[in-house]
Amino acid sequence: MTAATASVHPTVTPDDAARWPLPGSGETRKRWTQLTNAARRDLVGGRLLEAHADAVAITAELHGPQPRPGELWGVWAAEPPAPALTARETGDGYVLDGRKLWCSGAHSCTHALVTARVGDDRALFAVDLRGPGTAPVPDTWHAVGMGASDSGAVDFVGAPAVRVGEPGAYLTRSGFWHGAIGVAACWYGGAVAVADELRRRVGDDPFRLAHLGAVDAALYAADCVLEIAADEVDRDPADGHAARIRARRVRAVVEAAATETVDRVGRALGAGPLCADRTHAQLVADLTVYLRQSHAEDDLADLGTALSRPDRRNS
Incomplete structure (x- = not known):
């Protein structure tokens, strides 16, 4: 190589x-x-x-x-x-x-x-x-x-x-979970890039404006979660059980925001950018696959397990 x-x-x-x-x-x-x-x-x-x-x-x-x-x-x-x-x-x-x-x-x-x-x-x-x-x-x-x-x-x-x-x-170190949030930070960056296309094309169409508002709110929530999580990691980086719960929460919130962004940008702009703009089409395809680094309901079930067993550490 x-x-x-x-x-x-x-x-x-x-x-x-x-x-x-x-x-x-x-x-x-x-x-x-x-x-x-x-x-x-x-x-x-x-x-x-x-x-x-x-x-x-x-x-x-x-x-x-x-x-x-x-x-x-x-x-x-x-x-x-x-x-x-x-x-x-x-x-x-x-x-x-x-x-x-x-x-x-x-x-x-x-x-x-x-x-x-x-x-x-x-x-x-x-x-x-x-x-x-x-x-x-x-x-x-x-x-x-x-x-x-x-x-x-x-x-x-x-x-x-x-x-x-x-x-x-x-797998048992707390840093495993901190790294998992780093992936979510990338998902968030990809979602912001998808939203940039809507910002460029929004005009004064009321439906596009509504979609932009919803996308902005979802991405703002994701950004806030990343900021709060970073502060929590810095306060206590060694608590593996808290790190597991935190990472599952952050990834769930960011995944939901990114998924909503892809959906709403597509609904707002139609098929045009997906068919005529190679860069945007590739970005949407890339983010859609990248988000599947999340294991969806399996990850949510793991979050529920961690929440229901507060005595378990680094598990």
Whole structure:
């Protein structure tokens, strides 16, 4: 694999993202604002920057190898029932074998943080994708929305890897949930970009104005939730149970606002921009797919579970 960091985002580089404040550092709102702004300008590029910035935060929290200037890191942590990526320990460290799905930046990332099975446990590993034993799998990414994110499968065959943290640490740390809100900050940026099209075309049509008002109210609510959540994270970044509830709430509110925005902009403007404006049409397709990083009712059920069991911590 070769690096393609220059094409990640038109104005922000991975090196810029690596310098953003870490979650819980006292400037979490600034971090999420940077993500929102990047996604508003370029949703796919913002999504790749979000992963790189998350990798910086993860490796800092779990004392793993830090991303270096000129590198682009992905976080490949999807765990479908099959296929399974496994790790085995050798005299020289760990190696990874198997196929990993949903690998955003499969061809452009220089490194990745990858979850893999170690016996009955799941652990996180850092992999230099420029080394031996890794290869993107052709013809495994057919998406129209988020097509440019290049999120196909990657095969690992004896790929050298460095374990990051103890088994299970990636999921049980409170920072996992702070990172989940970073994704929502990108959703919000994409939704604002979709709404920009309505702002440009609203004119004095009363129905378009009504849709604009509703969109503005929904996005204002999302922005307020992100601001409140950032303050809460900075006050107590280590409370994993609160972080889980907070992330589920924020993602639900932002997803609802983004979904309403896509729907209302389409109803207000009709099919014209979706059919005649390639940039807008691609943005709507990208955001529609990106929002499905939410697991919908499954995530809401998890929120309900967390609320009904206040004695559970980091679960």
